Amino acid sequence: MISEPSAANEPHRPAALPGRATGARNAGDAWVAGPDGQRYWGKYGAAGLLAVDPERGILLQHRASWSHYGDTWALPGGARHEGESAAAAALREAAEEAGVPAGSIRVRMMSVLDLGVWTYATLIGDVTVPFEPVISDAEGHALAWVPPDEVQALPLHPAFARSWRWLRPLLDVRPVVVVDAANVVGVVPDGWWKDRAGAAARLLHAVSALAARGLPGEPLGLPDAVWFPEYVVVVEGQARKVAGPEDPDPLVRLARADGSGDDAVVAEVEQLLSGGRSVTAVTSDRGLADRCRSAGARVIGAGGLRLYFAAGRQQ
Template identity: 55%
Template sequence: MTVVPPAAGEPRRPDGPRNPGDAWVVAPSGEKYWGRFGAAGLLAVDAERGVLLQHRVAWSHFGGTWGLPGGALHEGEGAIVGAVREAQEEAGVPDGSVRPRFTSVLDLGIWSYTTVIADVVEPFEPVISDPESVALEWVPFDEVDERPLHPGFARAWPALRELVRARPVVVVDAANVVGSVPDGWWKDRAGAARRLAGRLTGLSVSGAELGLGGDAWFPSIALVVEGAARGIDAPEADIEDFADLRLGGDVAVVDAEGSGDDAIVAEVARQVEAGRYVVVVTSDRELQERVASAGAAQVHSSGWLLGLLDGERR
């Protein structure tokens, strides 16, 4: 592998001098890939309008094709942050307008590309904001294949199109999870449930753990609380460290008016009816059988979730 700087005549970035990551990685076979530290792109998904595509300027790599806003990562920069930064630079994607749902990584050993699939949570119109775009358009899902696509995106799109249909939600039996950790929760059930809700904010689960493709997923959470824990507020994500990026799914708190088990089964049925891919967390054997009958795709013990939160199941 060799690293080759960009040609002298190539346009600079919109904010001044090039970053050290702006260089070609050349494989022994002669193939070259943009981004010394890898690259990332944003696949913004709008339920009404489709996906945001960029018509690449002629002088760019595979110019004239349609692909994703994206580019080279900076040294030490995370792929999600880098993908959103590049999309802001190339397509004017506003702060806080998208929420990552999952990532898909192409790792070639010498170089990697991360596709960040993100849902539009604040509708926006893309704006051509640097020389790399000829056009930016929202393209309906069933029309993407009609465009001349960037070869890399063309190879990835069939699998991504299927994964975009999956909207996982994790329904959590709060009492069961909290009760599995002897930390004095019985002295303050509401406080213990509130702490659990905070830990669930921004939960990342691998595609393998969920039984889905892709790499890291950020599922929505439905935290079912009962008894003295009812009435706690849903936590607000701290997004300052992500440049106003909303990382991870929402954490919704569901108050059980009566039986906690009945409320969990009802929540599972509601989510299944809405077309969601439902994962349930409870160690209660009888409840596990009930939620499976209600349509849950997966049922896991409290230990599974605690392992994720403690970083033991990455």
């Protein structure tokens, strides 16, 4: 995925960081040079977090005066460690620079700027457990929750200012995938008819794994990025006996249809759309697909979802 950078610390960093303790530094804290001589901070790339609080706005860091484009506002972020995923790096840097507690963010989307020699990942995450940010290193001298409509009034880091133009509309995009479990299970002749509850349990496991990996924007009708939508898996008939997971996934909800599974899928779609959600229904049933489209949802086939299941097994 290629997008404009939203790097709070992208691409410049001084050779020494005032106020930081001396000692061994992570191998990722190093410069990378492009073919044109431009340098980028982070041997393994860099990442930053755009934390969204529904009541207070987005979390911004006022950069220290000594930094590149000092005294501007941007996202907490920094260099990735060797072998560290971009999402993990964004969350770690946010914890180190802004005191963002572990488990307080639910990831919604990640977009990656790929320059070949260097990457920067922007992670959008929703605050699920409110917290007060804490300045914990010398790279910033203030942190603030800023309402989205007030962000442009601040002196922004130029890279963040460029990216904010496309990031701002995405703050209101909250995707949900509604899965017609009977249809998705039925496209593979693996004996599901002998144990419908067991087949539903396998589907729930596959959906949970997919929720953790994310989906590209194209099947969801969303901008190019890795998205982490919520999932509603609708089960009917004998599949309603499926047991819920012992450790529930916050991104996956099981809906047990009292009667028609098709009616339950449409009801879920309509309710979510009325709440302003971006909804994609998964079914290969033509009649149900038409009903979901008429309600305003996007539709992908059961086989399409299973292709993403298979892609995860091959990784």
